[in-house]
Amino acid sequence: MLSVGIGNGLTFRELNGLLPSFDNTFLTDESFINIMINKGFIQEYFTGDTLVYQVKVASGEVPTSTFVNSNDVGGSVTGALKSSYTDYDFYEFTKTFGSGDAGICFYFKVLNSGDDTWQSEPIKVINESETYITGTNVSSYTLLEWYNYDSTTGRANNNFEMDYSTGIVPFVRIPAVFKDYEPKVEISVYENLDEATKLKEKVQRTIELKSEAVPRFFAEKLVIFTAHDSFYVNNINFVREEKPDISQLENNLTEFSAVLTQFNVLGLNTSDIGFDCDGMADCKVDNQQELAVSTNTTFTILADHGLDTITIWYNSGSDILVKFGTTVGGTQIGQVRPGASEADSNVTLNVPQDLAKTGTGTLYVDVSGTAVNVDIFVRTIQNRVV
Helix, strand or coil: CEEECCCCCCCEEECCCCCCCCCCCCHHHCCCCCCCCCCCCCEEEECCCEEEEEEEEECCCCCEEEEEECCCCEEECEEEEEEECCCEEEEEEEEECCHHHCCCEEEEEEECCCCCEEEECCEEEECCCCECCCCCEHHHEEEEEEECCCCCCCCCCCHHHCCHHHCCCCEEEEEEEEEEEEEEEEEEEEEECCEEEEEEEEEEEEEEEEECCEEHHHHHHHHHHHCCCEEEECCEEEEECCCCEEEECCCCEEEEEEEEEECCCCEEECCCCCCCCCCHHHCCEEEEEEEEECCCEEEEECCCEEEEEEEEEEEEEEEEEEEEECCCCCCCCEEECCCCCHHHHEEEEEEEECCCCCCCEEEEEEEEEEEEEEEEEEEEEECCCC
16 A cells, blocks of 8 residues: 655655546646646746655555656655554655756655555756746745545544654745735624724734646645635745635636735724723733743633633744643643744744633643753633632
8 A cells, every 4th residue: 555645845646557537647638628738837946955755554564656857867765654653654765956956847656565566747947037837036936835634543533644743844936926915804893872992903914825827736735725724825834724716717627726824913092891991990800921842731821711722932942832632632722833833933823712611621742752842831811809
């Protein structure tokens, strides 16, 4: 058994010898009746980029990977076992592109002992001073990154056939338009006869991401990428809340567009319900912190307080996962990967909620990774009288 997860940035096809289908047909082999075929699309990587792709095999099998480029030069790709489960293992293969690879196209293959073979769509390596084949300057490229928090084990957990617990953060670069800003607000107002009082308001940012013409398979990949728990556009965390739009062009290409909501809330006018904000003495805020956290810890929430925000600062370490829950090891409050990208050096979770109906509450923090060092700041607000 060999599978290359659809969560990878690079697209692979299984060479299974079956009749043509969406899964086993390369762009260069696409054929439609009365439709003009455009085969000019190719994924591009920059010199200096490190491509990492992950494969899943039956336990005990050892996959191998090779490449061949447009200069008819081939070789092996370095791979390593990254995680093991009851029935299967995950391997990751790594290829770094140097300055001598500029202008060269690459194909990759993955094989195992069971004669399963997967081959990638081609990619091209370019210098940052080059232009895209359609004339777009490299500065117009948009960097997309993603990863997931879901458990890898269990039949119900497909997780895009990936194991993100290894710390892998796939990425692609595409020419895309990032525009059409709109605010997203949630407002609560109390009206009493001829008076209106604002109780609370939350302000977020939404922006439309729109690709240039891309093949059907890559439009589907963009749907997959934006379906992940953590999705980054140029190092900024966004969430896709609605179904994306795929527009079929006159040929075999499509355009992808989706409205994305920025993960971090821009501003929060805190709820006035439950406590008197006419006097600051009654608007109690409790700030707690733990610095240089390297292992599991807890925070005690006051009996008359509810959670407001949690801020995590990355200091050092790798493959870090921090979970916040109402139970030991739980993720009911949220989870983050500080340091996974440049944007993750400082992450704030806006999580207004109570942890206990009566008495004090406990916020459980589960920390994993290598040489972890993070700072955690928790803010709570008095929201009732005890």
